[in-house]
Structure formats: structure tokens, C-alpha cells
Amino acid sequence: MKRLWVVLAVLIIVSGLSGAQGIAASDDLDLDLLFGGEILQELEAVPPETSAVEAILAGERLGIGGSYRLAVDASRLWAEMESPFPMEITRDELRFSLTGDIYADLRPSPTWRAFAKAKYTAALGHESWPQGKSDETFDVSLHEAFLDYTVLDKLYLRFGKQAVSWGVGYLCSPADVINIERIDPLDPEADREGPVALKAHYPVGSSNYYLYLLLEDMDGLQDIGIAPKIEYVMGRSELGLGGF
């Protein structure tokens, strides 16, 4: 028994050493060649045509893009029944579906931006039983359409139909009473439809102050919903407090 323990101890030590001192994959690289010349360069002072910030915010004046998902489902069902009378059933089904979104993003300057995004679904199907029939559907819906404006690089305004970040739940967010669409637990990261609103965002250091004026389903000015929110950073935590 004692011998067994000794063997085990040796095995553990050897495996530890081989892990620590084994040949690294990086040893395959030619280190002499990699570190054979001068490695410290001076920064080349070449002024770029546009600043990095402008390149991000207005580098591409008009962006049009989107995504698509094409699916084909085919199935055959065969059954033999005895009751109420003997019969054989063969049911064939074929369905094509195309889903996705398309967006347009206009950025005339770093201060202004207009954005619109629509979702579409198209389906075409045929089934052979109980009676041969085909169906087709096509649906397009506006998902987002908003205008951004920045006031003195300090206050950020967004007006229009927009998805709102509210609540921290992943599969379910009871605090999110702002967005129109609820979280789908089967697809929690999917885009959700938001309300028509005016959003004002004022960042101060690490903290963020938001004010939403919700303009969805209004009959008059008295129906405007007001939702302020504060995000405050404390150490390695972030505290969010919102009201509606």
C-alpha cells in the first residue's frame, strides 16, 4: 500500500513538472529570427486624413446593410389506420422561409445621425393532406427609426422608435416596462421592439443620467410617460436606479 502511495506521488510530481517545463508551442517559432533586429521604433508622425473619432462617427456617410436567414423544411408523414376504417395517409409538406432585417444609417456629420431598421418575414409552403394547398405570407415591420443629435458633445438626444436598455435580467426582466416586446426566453439576445420616445443621455464621469419621454399610444400630452434612470459606479459595481 505504501509503495502504491509512493508511485502515485511520483506520478503527480512528474506530471506537474512536464506541464510546467514541457515544450511550448511557441518554441516552434523561430525566436532568433523574430528577435534578431531592432524592435523599438519611433512613432511616425503622419497626420491622418480624418481623425479616428470622425472615422468612427462619420467615416461612412451612408451605410446600408442587413441580415437574412433562409430555411427549407421538408417532411413526409406516413400512417396506417385501422379505425374507424382502414386507411393509409401520406402527408408531404415543403416550406421555404426567409427572415431578416435591413437597415439604413445616415451620418452627415459626427453630430447628426439618422437610422432606420425594418424586419421582414416571407414564407412559402405546400402541404398535400388533408387537401393539397399552398400558402404564402410576407410581412415587413419597422423595428427602429430614430434621429440622433449631440449637444455640445455633452448631451445625447435620440428621438424616434428605439430599443431601450432597461433592466438587467437575461431571460426575464420584470423591471423592463418600457420596451414593447418582452424577452423571449428561447432567444434572449434577440432584438426587441422598443417604443417611440425621446431619450436624453447625460454622462458625467463614470455615471450616466437618462431621461425618457415615452410617446407611445398617446391621445394627448397627458399620456406622455416619463422614465428617468441613473447609473452610478461604486468600486467594481454599478448601481442602476430607474423610475416610470
Next chain:
Amino acid sequence: MRTHKLALVLLLLICCWTVTAAAKDLSVIEAVLQKVDEQSSFPHTDLSAVLTIITEDPEAGLEKMVVRYFRRDDGERFLLVVEEPRTQRGQGYLLEGDNLWFYDPSSRKFAHTSLKESFQGTDARNADFGQWSYSSSYKVVDYTEGKLGNFAVYIIDLEAVDDTVPYPYVKLWVTKDSNLVLRTQEFSLNKRLMRSGLFPSYTRVGQGVIPTQMVFVDELVEGKKTQVSLSEISTAKLPDNVFTKAFLERANR
């Protein structure tokens, strides 16, 4: 009797080895690490650059990513915005001190994440894009002197003293004359080699330096590695509002 003599000799050898190790002046290396950290920080200069990240994965093949990089060490801030591939365009990271957020433009949500996490599934870690903290987060365990390519280097063994760093044990190859980290090996708690880093090119930024070529090798998955290259480096002053959530929201598509 013979066994006792052998044991005595062994004991003496162990004592000699311990005394030799203890005699090493680790304060020299601690000073080197201090300089490494100081050089990796440029508190009076803003930095912007374009990162081109090429990942070679035996299963997924070759993947390219282009990321816009903004950094301000005064306040420990950086901001990364993915530009390519287009399917990930607008995803971003914002670091402010100890807090790192990931922004997902699809859900328009910010989520807290960690510097220890892998960057977008590559072999680079989020921490690789900030300033280094070898002198404060690690203690020197041992060192030797050696050569790497044309450079005389210190080969330094470090052990973490806090849990803010991705790996508890690190081995560094640092040039003697310029205190540049040329190579790293990072180990898990049971001293298994997890990742290697190679830094064959640096550029001066203000009083500091920044690696312009970084190669990270996954030592667990054979053939998996990531190369990060910096281009369009600028030290022009950046607006304060770059390092805000609002900027990430405006940058996305």
C-alpha cells in the same frame, strides 16, 4: 551508516541551493518590473490606433478582425469598437478603472465583463489592451539571465499576489538594456502552461512604449494562435466623450 551519509550529503546540497537562491538580489528585478510597468503607461498622452487581429484556429480556420482602439491612461480608460467583420460591427468594450463593459448593438445593452476574459474568442485577453501591472500584481519568485535572439534578457518568474490578473504564474523575458518584455509564458494554478506571448515590435508613445506586434499562442490547442498588429497610431488628443457609453451607442450600426 552509508544511508545516513548519503542523506547528509543530500541535505547539504539542498541547503547550498537554498542559500544560493536566497542570495539573489530580487530588488534589481523588482526595479526592472517597475520600469516595465511605467513604460507601458503614458498618462499624459492619448492614443488611438487600428488593431488588426488575425486568429488561426485549426477548427475554425483563419479569421480577421479590425478594431478601432482608443486609450487614455489618465483614469485607466480604453475603448474598443469592432469594425470588421461586419456581422460584429459596433460591438465594443469600455474600460474605466476597474470596470469593463461590453456593448452589444443588437440588444443595445451594456454588460459588465472582466479584463481576464478572452477578447472576442481570440487568444488575446481584454487585459492585453491596457497598461501592465506586473510590479503591483505579482511578486518576483526567481530569475535567471539569458539571451533571446540578439537581446540579453532577464528571465523572470512571477507569482500573482492578487486575483485581478488572468494567470497566477508568469514567466517574462525582459531586455536588460531597455526593459522591454519580449516574451511571456502564463501558467495556471497547477503550473500548466496556458498561453505564450511574443512581442517582437514596439513603438514609442510619449514617455512610454506600446507593442505594435503581439502574438499569443494557445498552448492547450495545438496550432491555435492570434496575432495583433497596431497601425494608424496617433497620439492626438481625444475628446473626453470618447470614453463614454454614449460614444459606443453612437458608433454602432
